Amino acid sequence: AQSVTQPDIHITVSEGASLELRCNYSYGATPYLFWYVQSPGQGLQLLLKYFSGDTLVQGIKGFEAEFKRSQSSFNLRKPSVHWSDAAEYFCAAKAAGNKLTFGGGTRVLVKP
Amino acid sequence: DAGITQSPRHKVTETGTPVTLRCHQTENHRYMYWYRQDPGHGLRLIHYSYGVKDTDKGEVSDGYSVSRSKTEDFLLTLESATSSQTSVYFCAISEGPNEQFFGPGTRLTVL
Secondary structure, eight states: OOEEEOOOSEEEEETTSOEEEOOEEEOSSOOEEEEEEEOTTOOEEEEEEEOSSOSEEEOGGGOEEEEEGGGTEEEEEESSOOGGGOEEEEEEEEOSSSOEEEOOOEEEEEEO | OOOEEEEOSEEEEOTTOOEEEEEEESSOOSEEEEEEEETTTEEEEEEEEEETTEEEEOTTOTTEEEEEEETTEEEEEESSOOGGGOEEEEEEEESTTSOOEEOOOEEEEEO
16 A cells, blocks of 8 residues: 655754654655645645656755655755744655645654 | 635534535635544545546545535535544645645534
8 A cells, every 4th residue: 555654753853953854655656755844723835846857856945855766765854943943744645646645744843 | 825715714513413614715726635634644635526526535535525516615524523523624726746735724623
């Protein structure tokens, strides 16, 4: 069955430090890949997406993600975290058709 | 931001009562989706629509029905609400195989 796994439920990071969120997918072929962010009480906002081509993808708010086919991973990174980055982050994947499959989410806490 | 609104934004109801949630879009996108969000599960697809009067089930469709009589509106109905349907419900839209855009959510509590 197709699935998306985010191994870390919570991550705490100090403001100014780097952040990496892990995402692994299990699909027969390389799916379309997405990262969304959800601030408390809000809907989901798309950070970035990967369809094909360059495996390093730039997104909004200073985020980037790297697709690694050999590891079935699509990890999200930010070099220097701001307090406003405290939120929940969701990795999602889509194969044929329009159905998105989400990971369970990673909640990021930012320490001052 | 994509023009997606959901109503109501919050609702408290009792077990056994019918509930209808509305999603309205101004983007004229073909595809519309209903998800529920529960801790540890991310978002799970309930139903989706690929055109007016064209709908299909998602992974957690039991106890839910949908209707789409106009491009801009997608209704989610709980025929007889149960406590297990307490959740946050999100509507999303997309045009083809590209990214989905999400509404602000509806928090439903079933007592």
